[in-house]
Amino acid sequence: MMNSLLSGKMVGGIKQIKTESLCPTCLKKTDAVVIEEDDGMIIRITCPIHGTVDNPHLFHDPEIYTSMRALMAARDDKWVPDAAFHDVINRCNMNCPQCFIPKVQSPETKPTIGQLESEAKSHKGSIIYLFGGEPTMQEDLTEIIELFSKRGYETSFFTNGLKMADIEYAEKISRTKPMVVLSIDTQDQKQGLEIYGADVLHEKIFALDNIISLNLPVFLNVVLRKGLNENQIQKFIELLKSKDGKVRGISFSGYWNPSGTKQDDIVPVKEVIEKIKQEIDCSLEDFIDCTLFGLYFSQLIRKITDSGGRRISACYLRLYLVHYHSRLTPLNRYINLPKLNEKLRQIYDNFQGTFFSRHKAVIATAIAFSMSIKKTSFIGIIIKNIRYCTPIAFSNRHPATMLIPRTSSIVITRYFDLSNVDLEFIPYCSLGAIEEGGVMPFCLREIMRSAKRSREG
Template sequence: MKSSVEIIIRTTHSLCPKCSKKIPADIVEYNNAVYMKKTCPLHGNFKLLISKHSWYYKQLTEFYFSVMPKNMKQSRFYIYLSNKCNLNCPICLLEPNQEIIPDMSLKEIKSVIEKNKSSRFYLYGAEPTLRSDIHDWIKMLKKNGNIVNMHTNGIKLENFEFLQSLKDCGLDYVSIQFDGFNDTIYQKLRGRGLLDIKRKALDNLKYLNIQTGLNVTIARGINEDQIKPILDFAIENPFIKDVSFATLSHLGDAQKNFSPEELIMPDELIDMVEQQMEGKISRKNLFLFQKFYYVLLSFLNVRRCYNFQHTALIRENGSFQTFDELFEFDKFEQNLDKYRSTIKTNRLKANIFFFLNLLTNIFSSHFLKKIRCLPLNMLLPRNIRNPKMPSKLLLVSFGTVCDPYKYDAQISRYCGQGFVIKDEKGVFLSDSISGLTLQNKHINNK
């Protein structure tokens, strides 16, 4: 039954979307939906729809805050290599091709890398492939035992020899922007037609068997209908290991070209995928997988943000089965709830309980037969993990990057993204919102 009375779920802090001042915020339930409400003394009231499904949000956030460790070492670092770009995307979170932040040198970042060996580093920018010394960056990161992932628009990957040279240096993974199968989409989101270039880049990645992720930005009224075609394409191509659907964020050039009313929260993406995939991927699938995922993160003492929801698909004869169905999570869920209750008083006991039940579930289900190669190398020490993912496994995520509208201080402290940033004082590590803040120079983050 819908309630016409607002109920406060929890209180937090956020930012004013106009002046970026830190202000109190309430997360409230109203008519079975969840909103963030906040008031700036100078700019008035703001209200953001977070979820149309209050049961999902309340149960999952309660579980999330209960099991996530308070002190976690960061293991994923984004290195902002360059402000230069060969595109002028209307939806860009940054403000490229301006002298906002000087490019950092290998010498400047060397100490940061040496203190965080055996981690995962993401090379991004504006466009990292425009760095003339990109090969040296990859070599140095690999020398220190790291996994190297490059985020790119893919334009330079149309050149086979260039991509081959990056692979020869040790590049492990490429995350490429891919917003759909229609050039009109790219003209609206990226400023020009790019479909043929994207296809050629993907052909090269496939030929060289480089692990690839598709980074998809979903914009209201432009490409919501592309979720199923992109997932179908990824399922048919095992070199694609993950698909990350992200929504517009009110940062950089995007805030100039799109209104706040066009913002989509990840929860709405889940509704879209459930509808387009005709229930084969459902909210229940994500709910069960997320609970397992949060417990696994807690067990491994790893950070991840609540604002990125995940599921996993197992490829099978041109189709797929959801990970939670294969793993029989409906039977395993009570063990996850027991972990949550046990960890409050005894973390060691909770971790032993989870590990033993995890192994029991693996060997008693059809999981081993289906996937053949366990993705449980993540349980091994980082310096001996195999960065290769099983060919049958496809990870799918639905998320958003923090901006002044969406920023939730309680969630941000678990941010899974460390930014390696350079400013006037030198190179340092920052969290997600601070990193994007510094790059854009439009949020007063003091």
């Protein structure tokens, strides 16, 4: 599978890889090729009506592009979204200049709990992200979280933090035990004024402190825009270190305009990693090995237990970290991940689905882990955390660093926009969005919504 996905046709000495895309003008599916040029990867989209257009590929760097296709080739399934965004309101209490969600949405929508439950029936994954607008503007948020938690979903919500800065409100939310994804793009007040259009940084910091004090798992979502806040990467790594595992992870997301993102606004993945390296001893290979580990291990968990197992998105790079002796250390330093990944893949390939095969796979997996450990100190870390991992592995939830104490993760995230949709990647996405009648890839939903708004004026 991997060889066929990574192969391409040489045309005039240039390697071209066939794919499909959307015409940026009419949005109809059409033929496309990905080409490596001197300045990076481009996607050439050819519409029989609107002609040919060349745009930078989402993974513009050739090494990143090749790595992401290899990760995609390692997946065992297509379009099985593990997580889905569910809009609970389209109103917000902020007006951030760079938010991809439109500033004015009319008419205001606030679905009922019954409507939200009915729409979510099409989602077969294990996670629901409550989205907006700003979910905390929905008066029934606690009831909505409780509803989906009772239905067996791991329920999370995105927030700008303004209402979570109020300890009484935060305590009310904490009783439902959700995971919180806090949007915070800078720790610099001057930058904050430019990013948010208002002086709200103190509220965001108060919100983070409240969330941590209430023992809620929290993940930080940091949107990076070239020339604006890429100098904050190291600051957020320092914050992650200082919280000693109480912040479960950081997602460094690329600035995104679903209608078409300018290359000048993008902080390249390698540049993000270089800045992370100033605080953590890591490399692109570490991100790839960790992402493959998450992929292979979760696929194997799904095979063995017939449930659970996080599905890694085809557009993410992930680095797993261990907090130990006031340091953040990549998982790769404790475990020989290339060796372990190969063993996990072999166990997965040999799995036959029988009762005997399940037990054999469990034993083989335990042996593979033990044979891959490079530092004996990691055994103590495993023993401390095994009581958290075991119930997760054998439930409809999934082993994730956000649920295991003294571990964190860093995720580098990018989304396709209307100018560069590569439909070879989209079927391997694990991040959906709930729409009337079903679930669709999140980035495609936002692209379609953005195009519709443009047409309507």
